Amino acid sequence: MEKIILKDIPDLHKISVYEANGGYKALKKALKKMTPSEVIEEVKKSNLRGRGGACFPTGLKWSFMPKDNSKPKFLCCNGDESEPGSFKDREIFEKNPHQFIEGALIACYSMGIKTAYIYIRGEYYKWIKIMEKKLEEAYKKGYIGKNILGTKFSTDIYIHKGAGAYICGEESALMNSIEGKRGYPRVKPPYPPQYGLWGYPTTINNIETLANVPEIIKRGGEWFASIGEPKHPGTLLFGISGHINKPGVYELETGIPLMTIINDYCGGITENKELKMVIPGGTSMPPLTKEECLTIKMDDASLKAIGSSIGTAGIIVMNEDTDIVKVLIRITQFYYHESCGQCTPCREGCGWLLRILKRIDEGLGRMEDLELLINISDNITGKTICAFGEAVALPVKWTVIKFRKDFEKKIKSEKVFLPPKNIVHGLRH
Ligand SMILES: Cc1cc2nc3c(=O)[nH]c(=O)nc-3n(C[C@H](O)[C@H](O)[C@H](O)COP(=O)(O)O)c2cc1C
Incomplete structure (x- = not known):
C-alpha cells in the first residue's frame, strides 16, 4: 500500500530530501496555477475528512470562511494531541514535518489567511524544538513569509505552546488559550469561521488533516477519494499500543479490518493471549468487545454503526488478563x-x-x-x-x-x- 504521509523515504524530515521528492511542488501549483476557490473545490472532491476526531469534511469547513480579505483571518493547526492512546501527530512532526507545513500554507492560500498558529502541548518540548527548526528552514527557502515563491501571497506561521491541558485540544478552548486566556471552551454558535481568534474568522484543523493536502493538490481530489473506504477515504495514521507485539504508528487505508492491523501489522497479541477489549480511537471512544473486533472495519461509518467512533485512530489493545x-x-x-x-x-x-x-x-x-x-x-x-x-x-x-x-x-x-x-x-x- 502506498503511504501518503509516512512515506518510506530516508531523511524525509530534511527540507532538501523533501524537495528532492516533490516537496513544495503542490504549493507552487496552488499559488501559480489555481485560484483559492479551485483549491477548496479540489479538497472537497477528495472527500478528505478531519483527522482530529470528528471526521468533518475539510473542504466544506474551508468553504465556510468568509471570502472578504479586508480583515484578519486565522488558521490554527491543532497539535495538542493529549488524548490517551493518540500519538500520531508527533510522528508527522518527526518524520514528514514539511508536508504538514506545506498543507498549512495551501490551506492559508485557499482561505486568504495571513497568520497561522501551530498549537503544540507544552510538554512536547522535543517536537516544539523540531518544528521551530523546520519553520526556520521553510522561511529561509521562501516558502513562508512575504511574497511566497514570488507571488502576492504572504503568510506567517507561529508556534504556540500549550500549558499542558487536554481541554485545549478542543478548538474553542484552543483559541482562548492562544489569546492568553484560560482554556475554557466557548459556547457555539457562533462557530470559528464567524467568530474565532480575537473575534475574527478562523479555521482549526488537525496536523494529520493538513498533512494530506499537498498530495491531494498534486495528484487530484479524485485520486485521494479512490483510496480506502469511499465515505471516509485516504489513509489513517493508526497509533497502536497495549498488549500487542509491535506497537507503533502504522499508516494504513481506511476500512482495513481491525484484526488485520492487530495480527498482520502488529504481530498479534502478546504471549498469544486472547483478546478482551479494544479502544478504537483514543480513550474517549466507547470500547469494542472481542466479538465486535473480529469483524469491524476501521472507518467512521463502520465504527459509528456499532456505537463507537474512529476518533484519532489511537487503538489500545487489551488481553484476557485485563482488569x-x-x-x-x-x-x-x-x-x-x-x-x-x-x-x-x-x-x-x-x-x-x-x-x-x-x-x-x-x-x-x-x-x-x-x-x-x-x-x-x-x-x-x-x-x-x-x-x-x-x-x-x-x-x-x-x-x-x-x-x-x-x-x-x-x-x-x-x-x-x-x-x-x-x-x-x-x-x-
Ligand atoms: C475535549 C476535546 C479535545 C480535543 N483534542 C484535540 C486534539 O488534541 N487535536 C485535534 O486535532 N483535535 C482535537 N479535538 C477536536 C477539535 O475540537 C477539532 O474538531 C479539530 O481540531 C478539527 O480539526 P479537523 O477538522 O482537521 O479534524 C478535541 C475535541 C475535544 C472535544
Missing part, C-alpha cells in the same frame, strides 16, 4: 483531572463516576451502582458546552454495558473494610 474496572478507573481519573470545570454536569459528574467505580473496585459496590453509572453518564451527555462531556461519559456507559460481568464479579466478591475516605471524599486535586 476492565481498573482500566475504566484509570481513564475516568484522567478525565476527572482534565475537566475544565466550566459545566456542572462534567465537573461534578466526572467525580461521581470515579468514586462509584473506585468503590466497585474496592469491593464496596452495589448492583444499583451499574445503573447509576449509566444514569450519570446519560446526564452528562449532551449537557455540556463542549464534547468533553461525551468523552468521559460514553466510555463509562458502554464499558459498563458491554463488560457488565466484570463489574458484577467485583460487586459480588467478598466485601472488604476500607476507611470512609476511600468511599466518598478527598478526590479533587
